[in-house]
Amino acid sequence: MQAFTVEQVRRLERAAMGPQDDGTLMQRAAAGLAAVLADELRTRAGHVYGTHVLVLVGPGNNGGDALWAAARLARRGVRVDAVGVLGTPHAEGLAALRAAGGRVVGTEALAALDAYDLAVDGVLGIGGRPGLPDDVADLVGRLADACVPVVAVDLPSGVAADTGAVPGAAVSAAVTVTFGVAKPCHLLEPARARTGRLVLVDIGLDTSAEEPELDAWDAARVADAWPWPARSSDKYAKGVVGVDCGSETYPGAGIMATYGAVHGGAGMVRFVGPESARATITANLPDVVFAPGRVQAHLLGSGWGERADGDRAVADAVASEVPGVLDADGIGHRPDRLPDSWLLTPHAGELARLLGIERSEVEDDPLAAVRAGAGRTGATVLLKGATQLVARPGVRTVEVAVPGPSWTGRAGSGDTLGGLCAAVLASGRPAHEAAVLGASLQAQTAAAHPGPLPPHVLAERCADRLGAWWQERHP
Template identity: 50%
Template sequence: MRTAYGVETVRAAERELMARLPEGALMQRAAAGLAAACADLLGRVYGSRVVLLVGSGDNGGDALYAGARLARRGAGVTAVLLSPERAHPGGLAALRKAGGRSVGADAGTELVERADLVVDGVVGIGGKGGLRPEAAALAHAAERARVPVVAVDLPSGVDADTGEVRGTAMRADLTVTFGTHKPGLLIDPAREHAGVVRLVDIGLTLPHDAVELEALQHADVARLLPVPAAESDKYRRGVVGIAAGSARYPGAAVLAVSGALRGGAGAVRYVGPAADAVIARFPETLVSDRGPAKAGRVQAWVVGPGAGDDAATVAEVLAADVPVLIDADGLRLADREAVRARTAPTLMTPHAGEAAALLGVTREEVEAARLTSVRELAARYEATVLLKGSTTLVAGAGGTGPVRVNPTGTSWLATAGSGDVLSGLAGSLLAAGLAPLDAGSAGAYLHGLSGRFAADGAPVGAHDVAEGIPEAWRDVVG
């Protein structure tokens, strides 16, 4: 599992470590890792033209010391000093001693445009807001010239704690981050600016109870996925109920069932007006026309995909004393107080537009502040919330504790019906006994992986994603 820590936690760990090390040793560790990463990206260091964009903080010092190492290997290294009077004195002296040179910001644009590599050491992890005009001009120059950019710890201009980008920010091809990941490196829109992220261990000791963000990996998901025991039958494995679809949207029911059948539960019950379409596609489904309360025993419900305006069914499902996943139209129809009053777990799965409606803000505001939005929703509804999108986030009920970020997503999943498949898959995992945070996280992981496998660089439909779930499951547990 990859973890990410907030700025204050990282700074406290750095202070503690620096108190035990010789002066400057920690910066030298960071600079060594940064220089090695730059050398790998360059391929041939000798004779290459490296431009350091140097601000006034420790990131500038890291860049200067790394530049000195590259200069000693034969690179032509020039530091563009954005605040000459506040540049790290030790790093600047080391660069000059190694044969590098420094110039003011007014000479930076031409140097950037002719560089083989730009190192972004403008702003550190405590930076807030976008870049100032001089630095922004250099960032634009690097983009125009398509010069490879390596960011020191994180791209300058992004918010390390939230992933928000409020103004112009550097766009890196590679980010070399130290000690631990920062949340902004894993969450859009900042993640788009980070490029490939390379973690350099500098010896930090970080408290487990201060984790801000978690990203599951194959081994973590494999431990969560249900495996039938020798004595299992279809009922012991769990039964998931699907209350979805309408005369206008029968396909949503079919797709939700398709995800549920591949999600680990032993059986799927369907309730709704699309029973004929569901049975025609999946004859193993147990169907009922008597409503959720009389459909038979289930261990979890999924309600909402394609439900139209059927508020009565949504209310009936919310009254059930089993875990419930609410998606799509169900999010619009569910009464907030009814959700908060539930004693059994609830998992909500909005996309950005649905989250915006629930929060009373614009979609753009949600997409710009995804971490804040998912935590706020989880707090308002006292429910686990899976916020779908370019980076899918899962926050536990109440919005406290680490938020999970899904690393397997692909833009090819932005297709009609994809979310219906995910709701069925995650609902099935709920019925199989997973807690909402785990069901949402594992469901998103398998869904994203299946989307990658199904697409393989080409467009796919939601049914392709559903059919690829077994392959993704086998890849995780194999």
């Protein structure tokens, strides 16, 4: 799924409308919204006729969509109460709802909130600034307390459409019905968690001339794109990963990174990290070799801690003209510029350090931060976290890996993730694909095996996940 910024959406809508807005797009939006609302009522209440719906209406076209859709429901026998919560509601929409038999009431005249089967959030759409006025936030909070499911129109009011930030009060929707294209807030945390199920209504926008802001992968695309070995693939065709991770202080990082590379499907793994990790690796992964030699992707940096020869180790790896993954402490040893065949895998704190900004600035606008990281270093950057973003230097579109459960993020999961990405990189895939595929495999595996599994065990499950996909593809 692709997402476009508010500025792009406005452009797309203008192109679809032509010089005059005759309301066609709003009618398409309202028709799609009404169909989803009717489905939700049927699912939740068992029927549409006779249900009771509350519509929160703001001052713009988002409220207009909600009112026109509510008028369609009212004509089907739904009892609709609409309340203007902000500014002056869309005049034609209001007239249409009244003509269809809907009530327009003040907040003081509302029924007990738990009498409503559904609420519609038509407060703010893409014209909204983040946050909600206190009285609106209060009503939204009371609806949540009364367990009334909310269907958001276009986006949950209060969230920042372009960044996914939620700096103040915002709606938490069970379902969000968006029009034409998804917006970044639907795909980026923390707004994504408030979006609920996302339904895209086609209103006839032609996106072919716009480069998307985000490109979010799904499970099927990951399985299609995985570098499955051909019948004739030997270990070199699958790819050799050279792992230089861990230290005497953090031997586990070297072990977990190796687990990732092995279970991500590398043809061979050479471990050139510390002595302290080798006995455990030999005991658990006897296929790993310790002799230096030819590799097709490097993996460096996880668990290095302070490393006196870190600059040299990275410089030598880069000079070998083989792609690589640079993780954690290794990122601080990078040269000024890296080729985009190299992948950096920072978490928010490491990316903040790289950019010389506060961690909170990365968390507030991860999209801008990951792009800045790629621009600054020349490398491909995978920003780890609740939403895993992959940016390439000079490429507008940022890719979004398949999200997983929050169990995944724990000490060591970044080390195994680096290994998974390095395995894909060694097979010859470009760094951005290695990043998306590695991160998505780990997330989907965690989703299929929920619970707090240690990262090296989750890495083993990744191999099972690949095996299951393989069997589906080769019945």
